[in-house]
Amino acid sequence: MVSRMFRLETEVDKARRDLLRTRLRDTNTAASPVLRALRGTPGERELPLHVWALGEDGELAGGLVGHTWATWLHVSHLWVDERHRGTGLGSQLLAKAERIARRERGCASARLETWDFQAPDFYRKKGYEVVCVIPDYPPGVTEYTLTKQLG
Known part of the structure; x- marks a missing residue:
């Protein structure tokens, strides 16, 4: 069984924000033919x-x-x-x-x-x-x- 314990933080963190944006962009690009076509x-x-x-x-x-x-x-x-x-x-x-x-x-x-x-x-x-x-x-x-x- 996988543990579902998470620590939630509310601090402003530019590095994490940038990482989140990159991961969201990559997920969206993989799911959308239009965004895949824009790649590069x-x-x-x-x-x-x-x-x-x-x-x-x-x-x-x-x-x-x-x-x-x-x-x-x-x-x-x-x-x-x-x-x-x-x-x-x-x-x-x-x-x-x-x-x-x-x-x-x-x-x-x-x-x-x-x-x-x-x-x-x-x-x-x-x-x-x-x-x-x-x-x-x-x-x-x-x-x-x-x-x-x-x-």
């Missing part, structure tokens, strides 16, 4: 994609943080300083990231998450479509997942 191609790697807007004084005016993987751009964060909102800077940051993802990394689609008080209408105007709505996440807020074909 540039699209297999998750590559960071950052776009920064700096003012004349060098201060951060806005930025986009995301990554590309498997022909997808995933936008994690898009922020514009309050002084620069309404100037088109957010649109420029998003357009630059989409252009890099499409032209330089072969991405066909983009995805992101946003909350109801943030920017779902901004993204809809940029061609994104809502594919998932999670009410009360966090409590009192609705989260949206949106996607766009980068054509």
Whole structure:
């Protein structure tokens, strides 16, 4: 009989996190024909994609943080300083990231998450479509997942 005793830990451990991600990727790759086909191609790697807007004084005016993987751009964060909102800077940051993802990394689609008080209408105007709505996440807020074909 095999012992089922485990020690559970909650510490932050980068080495274990990386090991877990590697093992999960390997398990998923073995189980998925699509992921197996990506094996060894540039699209297999998750590559960071950052776009920064700096003012004349060098201060951060806005930025986009995301990554590309498997022909997808995933936008994690898009922020514009309050002084620069309404100037088109957010649109420029998003357009630059989409252009890099499409032209330089072969991405066909983009995805992101946003909350109801943030920017779902901004993204809809940029061609994104809502594919998932999670009410009360966090409590009192609705989260949206949106996607766009980068054509």
